[in-house]
Amino acid sequence: KNQVEQSPQSLIILEGKNCTLQCNYTVSPFSNLRWYKQDTGRGPVSLTIMTFSENTKSNGRYTATLDADTKQSSLHITASQLSDSASYICVVSGQAGTALIFGKGTTLSVSS
Amino acid sequence: SAVISQKPSRDICQRGTSLTIQCQVDSQVTMMFWYRQQPGQSLTLIATANQGSEATYESGFVIDKFPISRPNLTFSTLTVSNMSPEDSSIYLCSAGQEYNEQFFGPGTRLTVL
Numbered sequence: 001k002n003q004v005e006q007s008p009q010s011l012i013i014l015e016g017k018n019c020t021l022q023c024n025y026t027v028s029p030f031s032n033l034r035w036y037k038q039d040t041g042r043g044p045v046s047l048t049i050m051t052f053s054e055n056t057k058s059n060g061r062y063t064a065t066l067d068a069d070t071k072q073s074s075l076h077i078t079a080s081q082l083s084d085s086a087s088y089i090c091v092v093s094g095q096a097g098t099a100l101i102f103g104k105g106t107t108l109s110v111s112s
Numbered sequence: 113s114a115v116i117s118q119k120p121s122r123d124i125c126q127r128g129t130s131l132t133i134q135c136q137v138d139s140q141v142t143m144m145f146w147y148r149q150q151p152g153q154s155l156t157l158i159a160t161a162n163q164g165s166e167a168t169y170e171s172g173f174v175i176d177k178f179p180i181s182r183p184n185l186t187f188s189t190l191t192v193s194n195m196s197p198e199d200s201s202i203y204l205c206s207a208g209q210e211y212n213e214q215f216f217g218p219g220t221r222l223t224v225l
Contacts, residue, residue, distance in 0.1 A: 043206075
């Protein structure tokens with residue numbers, strides 16, 4: 001069964017600290033993996049997208065990694081800010097023309 | 113990219129009534145989708161809105177409960193029919209040129225009393 005598992009479920013960190021979110025998937029075949037940020041009351045916004053051949057992708061203070069062999073991805077947030085408080089969702093795309101597979105997300109709270 | 117707007121942003125409805133949610137895209141797109149996001153849960157695909165034909169529904173979702181229209185390449189509506197408290201959720205529209213590229217709207221927060 002195609003699944004996307006994220007950990008931790010929630011995380012609280014102090015402003016300025018770094019953190020890493022994890023995503024494991026069992027989707028096959030694999031097309032690409034996206035990390036989305038979803039602010040409370042808003043729709044998800046794409047942060048990064050990686051295909052099978054890409055190991056890392058950065059978007060400002062966000063850096064995503066992908067290990068297609070172990071089917072694991074991580075999202076590293078550097079020097080966190082209060083505005084980083086949100087839900088981060090890992091989404092995997094499988095076979096062309098099929099629905100996206102969403103993780104349940106990690107809720108990040110950044111406190112001052 | 114595409115900019116997507118939804119109306120209403122939120123609503124509180126009585127059980128047994130119906131609500132129609134509108135989704136507008138700022139450019140023509142091939143594909144439009146409707147999702148439900150229940151509290152603490154991830155997004156679940158309800159259906160793919162096909163322009164000029166009936167929507168394609170995912171397992172567990174039926175047209176009588178969630179009728180969808182897509183009259184053109186920039187607009188779609190989702191109706192939540194005969195609502196019950198279990199329908200309280202966030203409903204999200206997304207759009208893109210293919211499954212692999214979807215841009216999301218801000219969502220409609222629905223509360224059914």
